[in-house]
Amino acid sequence: MTPKSFLLSDEVHRYLLDHTEPIDDVQADLIEETAGLGDISRMQIAPEQGAFMTMLTRLMDVTSAIEIGTFTGYSALAIARGLPPGGRLLCLDVSPEWTDIAKRYWDRAGIADRIELRLGPALETMRSLPQDPAYDLAFVDADKPEYPAYVEELYPRVRTNGLIIIDNTLRDGRVIPGHETNEDDRIIQAFNHTLAVDQRFDTLLLPLADGLTFLRKR
Numbered sequence: 305m306t307p308k309s310f311l312l313s314d315e316v317h318r319y320l321l322d323h324t325e326p327i328d329d330v331q332a333d334l335i336e337e338t339a340g341l342g343d344i345s346r347m348q349i350a351p352e353q354g355a356f357m358t359m360l361t362r363l364m365d366v367t368s369a370i371e372i373g374t375f376t377g378y379s380a381l382a383i384a385r386g387l388p389p390g391g392r393l394l395c396l397d398v399s400p401e402w403t404d405i406a407k408r409y410w411d412r413a414g415i416a417d418r419i420e421l422r423l424g425p426a427l428e429t430m431r432s433l434p435q436d437p438a439y440d441l442a443f444v445d446a447d448k449p450e451y452p453a454y455v456e457e458l459y460p461r462v463r464t465n466g467l468i469i470i471d472n473t474l475r476d477g478r479v480i481p482g483h484e485t486n487e488d489d490r491i492i493q494a495f496n497h498t499l500a501v502d503q504r505f506d507t508l509l510l511p512l513a514d515g516l517t518f519l520r521k522r
């Protein structure tokens with residue numbers, strides 16, 4: 305398995321996976337089927353990130369979560385597995401094709417009843433949700449230009465001391481000034497700068513996978 309973190313060699317990545325809760329057959333099959341989609345499979349989160357998100361969901365006693373960007377369902381599976389019975393995860397995506405794959409694996413894992421999937425542009429769906437602080441945890445992993453807007457829509461909907469996690473905030477290191485190669489890199493660079501001084505959150509950028517930013521709502 306190729307490391308999704310540009311920070312790790314193949315050898316160190318293999319070592320950390322060998323010393324982490326092993327993935328089960330459902331996760332292994334989902335990784336394999338997603339790999340069959342070709343280059344686009346790079347969008348799937350890393351297995352160690354999945355283990356991390358399950359543990360975090362459990363540690364935070366999350367009962368209500370929201371995900372922006374579901375693809376074939378690996379991160380949703382990770383969060384849903386950390387929820388207690390009766391816990392809820394709302395997944396937002398635009399792709400029926402990719403999320404049909406996700407649904408098959410959620411069924412196989414026995415957690416489909418914890419997940420609601422809504423198809424359509426995520427911003428529109430989010431704006432249709434009540435403005436109550438209903439969510440303990442939010443995971444953002446969709447189209448980069450909308451990241452700032454996603455955080456604004458999530459802010460009133462996440463409880464105080466709740467967490468917004470944002471994926472791909474290191475962009476393989478291309479957030480370093482002078483290393484940007486595309487518009488998404490520049491967007492995330494500016495976004496990271498804004499978040500670092502945003503007084504509404506405690507902000508932490510972790511070097512896990514392609515960079516995970518934690519925003520704890522104050």
Ligand SMILES: C[S@@+](CC[C@H](N)C(=O)[O-])C[C@H]1O[C@@H](n2cnc3c(N)ncnc32)[C@H](O)[C@@H]1O
Pocket residue numbers: 347348349372373374375376377378379380396397398399402424425426427445446447450
């Ligand atoms: C990086 S992938 C998500 C990977 C997923 N978290 C996983 O673990 O496999 C990004 C997803 O965002 C979705 N997406 C892109 N633009 C979107 C939008 N405007 N609204 C909702 N979903 C969007 C894509 O269809 C794609 O499935």
